[in-house]
Amino acid sequence: MTQATFFDPKGLMRDAFAIDGISAPECRSIFLDWALGIPADLNTPDEARKVLAHYAPLHVDGHPMLETLQGALQESGPARRRGGRQGRLSGSPESSESAESPD
Secondary structure: OOOOOOOOOOOHHHHHHHOOOOOHHHHHHHHHHHHHOOOOOOOHHHHHHHHHHHHHHHOOOOOHHHHHHHHHOOOOOOOOOOOHHHHHHOOOHHHHOOOOOOO
C-alpha cells in the first residue's frame, strides 16, 4: 500500500469525492470524522490544504467537499464564552430575583 500525500488512512476523503450526489451536510459530517482522526502531531489546516490540492484539479466543476474544506480554512475569529454560571448570575432578570419560600 502506498502512503497518501495527505492524512486519509480510512479513505474518508477518497470515498466522499467518489459519492455521486453527496450533499453539503454529508460532507461536513465526513470532514468532521476525518479531522477528528488526524493525529495531534499533524496540523489540521495543512492536511486540509493537501486534500484540496489533490482533489480540486479533479473536480473543476465543484464538489460540496471542496466547499467544506475551503470553509474549514476560513478564520473563525476569537472564541467567546457563552452562558455558563457567570452568565446566569450577572445581567439576567432571573438572577436578581430572590427565591421566596411559600408559607
